[in-house]
Amino acid sequence: MRNKPVKLTVTGMAYNRNEEDEAMHMTTFGTLSGDSKRWQLKYTERRSDSDEKHDITVTMGEGVVKVARKGAFASDLVFRKGHRFEGNYNTPYGVLNMGIYPTQVEYSVNQDGDGAVNLRYQLDIQGRYTSVHKLDIAFETNKKDVRA
Numbered sequence: 001m002r003n004k005p006v007k008l009t010v011t012g013m014a015y016n017r018n019e020e021d022e023a024m025h026m027t028t029f030g031t032l033s034g035d036s037k038r039w040q041l042k043y044t045e046r047r048s049d050s051d052e053k054h055d056i057t058v059t060m061g062e063g064v065v066k067v068a069r070k071g072a073f074a075s076d077l078v079f080r081k082g083h084r085f086e087g088n089y090n091t092p093y094g095v096l097n098m099g100i101y102p103t104q105v106e107y108s109v110n111q112d113g114d115g116a117v118n119l120r121y122q123l124d125i126q127g128r129y130t131s132v133h134k135l136d137i138a139f140e141t142n143k144k145d146v147r148a
Helices: none
Strands: 004-016 022-034 038-046 053-061 064-070 074-079 085-091 094-109 115-125 128-141
Touching (some): 022 128, 064 094, 074 094
Antiparallel strands (some): 004 128, 022 038, 053 064, 085 094, 094 115, 115 128
């Protein structure tokens, strides 16, 4: 499958210790490409309260989900259940060390190009626990019958 248009619904929640939980919900459009062994989902995330935009690439394959985020706040994360990942969180103010420990890494894509990514993980910044996160991405292709 090559660059099939998809509609995405992205839902996230951060459960913060001693602070108010943070929720995020977004609907956008992107593309899906790949085959039964490896899938790639691309979309742009725009914040409604600013001009910030981030290009997101989610790669799924062999039980691993990689999320590459490009823009002012950039990161490359690798989600493999039960395996800690350490990387950098690049911000306009400097680079922070970031670690994740995934407890759920699931994804599915059917033959029509519909699917979902479900991630649950613990996040720490600069070696200090910050929060537990859940990220759910559902995507579907356009089902309308197009006739010439």
